[in-house]
Amino acid sequence: TACSSKFVLSQMHPMWQGPLAVPGGDRQSPIDIVVRKSIFDGELKPLVTSYDPRTCQQIWNNGYSFLVEYDDTTDKSTLKGGPLKDKFRLCQFHFHWGETNAWGSEHTVDRKLFPAELHLVHWNADKYSLFEEAVMEDNGLAVIGVFLKVGKRHEGLQKLVDALPAIRHKDSVVEFNRFDPACLLPTNTDNYWTYHGSLTTPPLTESVTWIIMKQHIEVSHDQLAVFRSLLFTSAEEEVQKSMVNNFRVQQPLRGRAVRSSFI
Ligand SMILES: NS(=O)(=O)c1c(F)c(F)c(-n2cc(CC3CCCCC3)nn2)c(F)c1F
Ligand SMILES: [Zn+2]
Numbered sequence: 001t002a003c004s005s006k007f008v009l010s011q012m013h014p015m016w017q018g019p020l021a022v023p024g025g026d027r028q029s030p031i032d033i034v035v036r037k038s039i040f041d042g043e044l045k046p047l048v049t050s051y052d053p054r055t056c057q058q059i060w061n062n063g064y065s066f067l068v069e070y071d072d073t074t075d076k077s078t079l080k081g082g083p084l085k086d087k088f089r090l091c092q093f094h095f096h097w098g099e100t101n102a103w104g105s106e107h108t109v110d111r112k113l114f115p116a117e118l119h120l121v122h123w124n125a126d127k128y129s130l131f132e133e134a135v136m137e138d139n140g141l142a143v144i145g146v147f148l149k150v151g152k153r154h155e156g157l158q159k160l161v162d163a164l165p166a167i168r169h170k171d172s173v174v175e176f177n178r179f180d181p182a183c184l185l186p187t188n189t190d191n192y193w194t195y196h197g198s199l200t201t202p203p204l205t206e207s208v209t210w211i212i213m214k215q216h217i218e219v220s221h222d223q224l225a226v227f228r229s230l231l232f233t234s235a236e237e238e239v240q241k242s243m244v245n246n247f248r249v250q251q252p253l254r255g256r257a258v259r260s261s262f263i
Pocket of ligand 1: 121
């Protein structure tokens with residue numbers, strides 16, 4: 001056909017008002033990880049994270065999720081190793097969750113749904129000079145995904161939970177410092193799956209090396225309930241909509257390989 005890149009009508013979650021047709025579209029996220037089809041790759045190294053809590057700047061409600069943003073103008077908070085060849089800088093982390101504990105994660109493992117999923121977003125500082133630039137490039141981003149399960153209270157998460165009432169509405173921001181995102185990683189970060197995909201929110205660009213942790217973390221029912229007290233809507237809007245089910249529908253694998261760092 002005349003057009004140079006395939007366009008595919010990706011079935012969008014009603015809330016993502018982003019572009020319906022995504023250029024290319026053969027490496028979209030999220031996906032279901034079929035464990036028995038994942039391929040062990042002995043070349044995959046352990047992840048090396050080095051986060052400086054002092055680079056934590058603010059927490060804000062962007063109308064899709066709440067983002068904890070880090071100062072990414074230096075190499076103070078970085079990710080390397082794993083499947084990555086370059087050094088990536090942490091720019092933000094955020095979560096996706098459901099209206100009940102029965103669902104909420106974006107990725108699934110053999111179709112198993114988790115109540116929520118944490119994403120730590122990093123960009124390739126060896127190749128690009130800004131996050132906004134890296135978002136558009138095929139090896140621009142690396143996102144660590146961690147599944148959340150309901151169980152015992154997560155002490156490290158509580159500081160974050162306590163800040164949420166101050167950012168109930170869309171576009172609200174509060175200063176937030178000295179938060180170490182390493183406390184949200186599972187004890188074992190050597191076991192993960194990795195595949196090439198996309199952002200799961202607009203602009204949905206196919207620039208992400210996904211690193212999905214096999215081991216989940218536990219948070220309490222009450223901590224997760226506070227996530228659901230956030231709103232999609234800004235203070236001015238008449239009808240307030242609670243921020244729940246902020247996950248994208250799963251996308252076709254299109255022949256991609258999912259590699260595992262463990263047998
Ligand atoms: N679920 S995900 O795939 O881990 C995920 C991500 F990887 C992201 F990068 C973002 N993201 C979106 C913007 C706006 C930028 C505004 C300027 C242009 C680029 C996007 N900032 N960070 C995001 F919101 C998200 F949910
Ligand atoms: Zn996300």
